[in-house]
């Protein structure tokens with residue numbers, strides 16, 4: 001039944017928008033009204049504008065949710081990455097990875113190299129790109145992962161924790177190699193990588209060459225089987241050179257303060 005159009009009653013309108021779960025339209029009603037008054041669109045254009053506003057609002061909310069869930073330890077972007085300092089990595093290669101084709105194909109990316117060369121920076125920056133593109137992403141260090149696995153093993157929630165990890169489309173596992181893993185941690189890491197294989201894209205950063213991964217695990221067989229799965233569909237980038245952290249110390253302190261101020265402002 002088509003009703004006749006009555007005079008808008010603000011309270012009823014807000015209640016109806018709530019019932020229809022059009023939260024963003026409801027929250028920006030005054031701004032929307034002002035746009036309509038200023039631009040005098042046709043009724044159909046106005047309806048299209050309303051719908052578009054709701055969609056844009058929902059997308060922004062979902063991006064914010066994904067960003068929070070990703071638990072990035074800091075805000076690092078590709079634009080901030082100085083390729084003229086880190087010359088061992090090809091900018092084109094990184095730009096190709098930023099198309100996120102590897103995430104859609106559930107492939108892996110290994111970022112290897114000594115401390116301070118930009119492994120975590122690139123991993124976070126690609127993770128932020130993934131979040132922006134709508135992929136559920138999780139950043140976790142190997143150390144945190146082991147601690148979470150132990151805690152969930154202790155309270156009987158390990159299966160649930162594993163399932164929650166595997167709901168991500170991209171997992172960034174940072175700092176594999178700084179700590180050796182005991183049998184329990186290496187078995188569970190192996191389980192995670194096996195279940196992620198071809199289902200979840202992984203970015204792994206490590207200071208170790210693959211030939212040294214055997215030293216990480218109690219059983220060299222586990223290291224071999226894990227690498228086999230990790231490397232089957234993998235992009236490998238080996239970063240070389242000096243630590244950017246050491247270089248930063250050579251920059252006059254005032255510039256560092258300014259740079260950190262800017263970064264702090266743009267934190268999540």
Ligand SMILES: Nc1ncnc2c1ncn2[C@@H]1O[C@H](COP(=O)(O)OP(=O)(O)OP(=O)(O)O)[C@@H](O)[C@H]1O
Nearest residue numbers: 080081082085086115116117118119120121244245
């Ligand atoms: N090429 C670069 N351009 C801009 N900033 C960089 C670059 N390389 C590293 N950095 C910055 O230097 C710091 C150290 O880099 P990052 O954390 O990525 O090192 P890493 O390779 O992960 O080292 P580690 O193995 O010790 O964790 C970070 O603040 C990062 O943003």
Ligand SMILES: [Mg+2]
Nearest residue numbers: 119120174175
């Ligand atoms: Mg790092």
